[in-house]
Amino acid sequence: MYNLTIYKRKGVFDKFFDERSSLIIQFTNGDISKKEFLEYNFDLVRKTNLKPFLKVDSYEKGMFNYQYYNVLAKYYNMLAKETRNTRRHRKYYKYYYNKGNNYYHEKDRAALSLLKFLEFKGVEAYYIKVNSKFLKDKLYEIVLLDYEEAIFHSKAKWLLDVLKEENVFIEDKKESLIDGYINEPY
Template structure:
């Protein structure tokens, strides 16, 4: 009798994530479709964030979970704002997006602490958006594929500097096209 190991949640998660990144990079899907597909996938997985980060995989999942929700609700808020209607919904979704961005930054810090800030680089990135200029920075986990995070958080920036992983000056983002594409 043959036994087969079923796919674990992290295998499924990382395969889907890589597949969507490839589809976006190839131009098969737009940034909006990329964000919507990520949101749908996280909802389908129905796995809440992990309370304890004791592996890269758990930390990456938590970051992605909160990042997906933050971007999705921010996108909904922008769509409502453009329509010129339903200011209450705009405020609600904008607040939801901001809440999840904060949770994403907390998840980032948990992962960085787990990794003891080893082989981590962070720096401000060049952006087309005036709103994000001198605010958005990139955090790269050098030992892992596709482990590129972004934040505007001042408190997280302070910690990155204290840990000696923040490089002053601006660089082009490793995913510049994605960062600068509007949705």
């Protein structure tokens, strides 16, 4: 009974981040594929019934906003890839592709909001080594050093410029902290 009481008192962020961590562990252990990971994350975001917060005044709100947009961007990008070469569904490809790109932009804005809230303290960013020719010398990683599982990725030039202005971007190319995930196709 005591454990149920503790669980009932858990907030929406605790539940969301616990389930997100569980999915990360399942993917890391090979229990689910990258496609399943993306689909389960999409389901997780939808079942929270939360929308992104307009004001980021806590780490949790900023991280939720980033995850919300990141999950939607990847999910719609995945749908676009699945429909790209099907004549019958050409209009869906464009719809999913545009929707995914819009969410990627919102994800980058959410990352910046959280970084500003943290005043760029405990932040490190750098280009990462990737297998994809398309992402080579474009994709960079942003790590919040004081938090677990707080790793962001972007290829947005405008965000890169901000990171450089704030002196948190290292002109080095490193292996991603989540290399197995980054370089696994879906």
